[in-house]
Amino acid sequence: MRPFLMSYIQGNDRGQAALLPAVIEDYVAADAAVRVIDAFVDGLDVRGLRFGRSVPAAMGRPPYDPRDLLKLYLYGYLNEVRSSRRLERECFLNVEVMWLLRRLAPQGDGTMFGRSAFVYQPEADTYMCPAGHVLARKQAMRRDHLIVYAARDCAGCSLKPRCTTAERRFVSRHLHEDALERMNAHFQADPTLVRRRRCASEHPFGTIKRMTAGGRFLTRGFKKVGGEAALSVLAYNLIRAINIIGATPLCARLA
16 A cells, blocks of 8 residues: 655646736735835935936936835845845836836946956956956055955946946955955854844944945945945834834824
């Protein structure tokens, strides 16, 4: 007599008709954090805050509403998805993002490649750029604890408009980058280590650092880095408000 074998849990047939919710609104929970982001940003005076393109141009291709872009970036920082290319992908795959942007999908083509787009090659101590070119080690800045890598010539590269406005691209690496990466991998393997370490004075700093992949910025320049820092702080404050007040009551207050 053959032993009885239990079957696996099976999904539905992809060709089977299903009575799914008729509107995307039904896919987002009433107390979802994404609703707080939507209510908060809709209440902002983007013109008074001097957001770029807060007033559409009279001619040319219509731009994306800065409110929609802020919503997307806030959602990304809230969920540790900061890369513009990953955010663009979320617009097609993530139901909450579809709801938040009403199925808009801003493309990441207009944004510059961040440092994360470059792959470090430890054997040769070089970086590989998105176009497949090598950035060689140029100099060590001991005072800043950085090593600078530079491309030879970016003039003929088709990706140059998305990479740099300079003659060639530079990428920096911390002198102790290996140790920082090991620390991040250690914390990701056992998230309880971070939770046990938190205390009242370290909570904001530790949470923001975790949300930004160890405190690493994706942009360069004081103004752009300041914008990243502001998004991180705003995302943290939203998380705290949701945890203390609750998403649904907070949406009601922001309405």
